[in-house]
Structure formats: structure tokens, C-alpha cells
Amino acid sequence: xxxxxxxxxxxxxxxxxxxxxxxxxxxxxxxxxxxxxxxxxxxxxxxxxxxxxxxxxxxxxxxxxxxxxxxxxxxxxxxxxxxxxxxxxxxxxxxxxxxxxxxxxxxxxxxxxxxxxxxxxxxxxxxxxxxxxxxxxxxxxxxxxxxxxxxxxxxxxxxxxxxxxxxxxxxxxxxxxxxxxxxxxxxxxxxxxxxxxxxxxxxxxxxxxxxxxxxxxxxxxxxxxxxxxxxxxxxxxxxxxxxxxxxxxxxxxxxxxxxxxxxxxxxxxxxxxxxx
Amino acid sequence: xxxxxxxxxxxxxxxxxxxxxxxxxxxxxxxxxxxxxxxxxxxxxxxxxxxxxxxxxxxxxxxxxxxxxxxxxxxxxxxxxxxxxxxxxxxxxxxxxxxxxxxxxxxxxxxxxxxxxxxxxxxxxxxxxxxxxxxxxxxxxxxxxxxxxxxxxxxxxxxxxxxxxxxxxxxxxxxxxxxxxxxxxxxxxxxxxxxxxxxxxxxxxxxxxxxxxxxxxxxxxxxxxxxxxxxxxxxxxxxxxxxxxxxxxxxxxxxxxxxxxxxxxxxxxxxxxxxx
Numbered sequence: 001x002x003x004x005x006x007x008x009x010x011x012x013x014x015x016x017x018x019x020x021x022x023x024x025x026x027x028x029x030x031x032x033x034x035x036x037x038x039x040x041x042x043x044x045x046x047x048x049x050x051x052x053x054x055x056x057x058x059x060x061x062x063x064x065x066x067x068x069x070x071x072x073x074x075x076x077x078x079x080x081x082x083x084x085x086x087x088x089x090x091x092x093x094x095x096x097x098x099x100x101x102x103x104x105x106x107x108x109x110x111x112x113x114x115x116x117x118x119x120x121x122x123x124x125x126x127x128x129x130x131x132x133x134x135x136x137x138x139x140x141x142x143x144x145x146x147x148x149x150x151x152x153x154x155x156x157x158x159x160x161x162x163x164x165x166x167x168x169x170x171x172x173x174x175x176x177x178x179x180x181x182x183x184x185x186x187x188x189x190x191x192x193x194x195x196x197x198x199x200x201x202x203x204x205x206x207x208x209x210x211x212x213x214x215x216x217x218x219x220x221x222x223x224x225x226x227x228x229x230x231x232x233x234x235x236x237x238x239x240x241x242x243x244x245x246x247x248x249x250x251x252x253x254x255x256x257x258x259x260x261x262x263x264x265x266x267x268x269x270x271x272x273x274x275x276x
Numbered sequence: 277x278x279x280x281x282x283x284x285x286x287x288x289x290x291x292x293x294x295x296x297x298x299x300x301x302x303x304x305x306x307x308x309x310x311x312x313x314x315x316x317x318x319x320x321x322x323x324x325x326x327x328x329x330x331x332x333x334x335x336x337x338x339x340x341x342x343x344x345x346x347x348x349x350x351x352x353x354x355x356x357x358x359x360x361x362x363x364x365x366x367x368x369x370x371x372x373x374x375x376x377x378x379x380x381x382x383x384x385x386x387x388x389x390x391x392x393x394x395x396x397x398x399x400x401x402x403x404x405x406x407x408x409x410x411x412x413x414x415x416x417x418x419x420x421x422x423x424x425x426x427x428x429x430x431x432x433x434x435x436x437x438x439x440x441x442x443x444x445x446x447x448x449x450x451x452x453x454x455x456x457x458x459x460x461x462x463x464x465x466x467x468x469x470x471x472x473x474x475x476x477x478x479x480x481x482x483x484x485x486x487x488x489x490x491x492x493x494x495x496x497x498x499x500x501x502x503x504x505x506x507x508x509x510x511x512x513x514x515x516x517x518x519x520x521x522x523x524x525x526x527x528x529x530x531x532x533x534x535x536x537x538x539x540x541x542x543x544x545x546x547x548x549x550x551x552x
Binding site for chain 1: 392393425426428429430434435439442462463466487488489493503504506509
């Protein structure tokens, strides 16, 4: 414990709303304020319950920084109409991120079991070409998040940092960055070199731990320190890129969701101090 | 159906014993003989029930080829004594593969939650240096099998083809090959180039499918055609390396294990004919 000063924790820690999935946006913001957390990662379904402009006002009044909005992307779809609907949904997500003055809009690129993998990956290339210019006009930084390869069949056909870099290369780093999440990237045998190549593309750093054995493909994520990921080693790699922004704690875990949220906040702050 | 002639199926199809996990080795061999399957992948716990030399005699009498023995490897261990025990177990596995005249001994390199990932990967390098010379003397080809990254915490710290190639480079391809398994490699964004780099290192090709959603991290594998992997596309890449050996059907799936084995054999042969 105590590697971080309490001021450093306050400056860097961001609560991703999915860690306290049962809280509404106003409840999550209130929880951050009471626990001294200065950054929050918001999810769109919770923004939309409140309404974007009410949410933006509430955030502004709170003085809390929106480190990210989750999420755009989801480009692959077997039909052209379906793909067009996804593009329009991305435009809406960009508008929301702009209203909330979020540091970035996270892109989970999507996957569709009925679309062959190479085709799906091309749909991501094509989708980015549609939305990046719109985001630049809106002043929103997009950020590609590679997801763990176990999600390649149904959530994201973007599964490595190097693939994210290849997708991002045509665009300015201020327009299209990359989100690094310990859960998704820790296994990569060339991790250090891949993170180093991200340089100014790093748009966010998410932390949680990999439990052994993995309890569930989606819901089995652990608090930092509960699993096998050497988070400080990865944080050092991210620090070395020059990234100094918020570090989001994003944990999909049913037992956390069943806990009183104040207890979750205490656990998040303590495990961040000790294991990040 | 019918992409393969029945003769071609007989020549290439290998039944990995884990697909009919409830059968003893004599039962699995009998099942192959009755269904016209000419190759089998054996597991050591089933070999050891019979005794290595009795198993070798039984295999010889059957005329069936042993495409692989599963498995050696499992190098990482926090203690030096533990690691030495693993090396000795590999020597025993090599002796068994030699007695059975197997095409290769599959190496699943292992992982240990108490050993940091970079250290575990070094233990694999060190372990290979110990066992490859022994295997060469015994006339056994070793074969590294990269496992899906979701197993990096508890089963294998070798998770990509490129990493397998880096580990194998110091050794002759006839001494240390690589097993390509569709379930473990299909997600790789640079798959085609990685397989092409394997050239003469390809020591085996395993097929099964990735179900969506994934029912279970270990037991959720599907029959070919039941999931999202484009197996013929990957088979073409493997064919292009010049590999002409057995193609093993290895499926960990509890519902298959609950089925009468003759029914499983029929399903394996039919899905191989239609979807490989």
C-alpha cells in the first residue's frame, strides 16, 4: 500500500461506470464526489436514461472529468442497411461524447457470427473512414480498444495492439487513439514493444485483473491484485509512452455488482493504491 | 458434403482421443478400426492405464498410425525442484512417444499463476533446451502447440504462432515443430503470414470450431461447422505450407462426451467431410 499518494490517486483514478453497474449516472457521479474520485468513464445507456444535455449539466456542476464515453464502434453487420445504422449510431455517440466533453469515445469495433472474420475487419476499416472525419469536426477523440482474442467471435474483431495501430495509422493521433486495457492485452508476448509503438496514440488506460481460473468469459474480471496480471509492469510501459491521463477501473464482475456501491468504491480505491 | 473423397478422409482424418474422452485406449483404437479411421492422437493418461509397451503392441497390431501423443511441456513452476520434475516427466513422455512411433509429441508449455509471465516464458526456453536433445536421441519430433490467449494464466504462456516460431528457431524443424489448432489460432489478425512462416515446422493440424457464445472456457469447443471459424480458409493456409499429414479432430465438449461413441465417430467423420 501507499505507492500512490492520496493526491496522485485522486488525479489519476477514474471510475468506469460499469464497475458500479447498478448505479444510475447521477448516483455514480455522486459516489465519485463523495469518495474524492475526480474522473469517470460513462456508458451510453446510463447517459440516455438521463438525457445527454441533462447529463452534461450534471457533470459540469460536479466538476468531475469524463475520461471516456463507452462506446461506439460495432461496425460489422451482414447487411448494408445494418452497417449504415451502426454508422448513424456512431454519429450519435460522437455527439454525446462532445456534449460531455469526454477525453475520448471508446470504440469497441464489434463482430458478427454471420460475417467472416476478414470481411468483418474490412467493415471496421470502412466504418472508421466514415466516422473519423465527423468526430474531428465535433472535436471528439475516438479511441480503438483492442479486446481479448476470446471476444473475436461475438464482440470485437480487433484483438491486438498492433492491429489497432495498423487501423489507426491513416489518422492523426489526436483524432484516433488507442485504449489499453490490462485484461485484454496482458497475454501479448510482444506487449512491451507494442505499447511503446503506441506513443501519443494512448488515449486511455483501463485496469482490472485476470482471475485464475477464469470464472466467466464476460463477468469474470477481478479487482486489481486478485488475479495474475502484473499491472505495475504494464503501467510502467504505459507511463513510458508519456501518457499521464486518467486510469480507469473497469470491472465486469457480478459479485461486485451485488455489493453496496460505497463498499465497491472503497475496494476500488484501495486496490488501485496497492496494485496499479 | 463430399468435398473429400472417402479415401482422402481416411488418409487425413485423425481422431484425437479427447474427442471420445470416455473410451479407454483399446476402445478408441477399436472405434477407429470399425469406422475406417487410420490415425489417432493418444493421451498419456490413457496410455498409462494400459502400459506403454502393451499400448505400442496394440497400436502395431491395429495398423493405425499415432499422429500425436498428448502431451509434454508444462515447464513453469515456482520451485527448481518442481521444474526438474517437469523435465523428468517430459523425458518419460518422449520415451512413450518413441515406443508408440508417434508422428510427434505435443508440447503444451504450461503456466503457473504464481510465476510472472516473463519468468514463465523463460522457463519454457530453458525447458526446451533440456528436452530437445533428448528427443532427438530418441527419434521423437516435439511439437509446440500455441494455445488461445485465454489460457495464458493457467495452461500455456505460449499463445501465438509467432511466439512458437521464435521458440523453435534455435532447433531443426525435424526436432521441434509446431501444431496448428484452429480453435487456438483463428482470431490472429496476421494468421496467413504467420502460418506461411511455419513452412516445414508444421507438425500437425488440429480442427474444431469456436461456438458463439462460447459456452465454457475449456469445454465449449464445437464440431466443425457448428461455430464461426472458417476452417477451409485456414486449411488452405496449412496446405500451402506443404503439410500433408494427419488432420486431428480434437474436441473438448461435455455433450459429445455424454453421447454413445459410435454416434460421435459418425458426427466427426461427417463434419470433417463437410467443413474441413
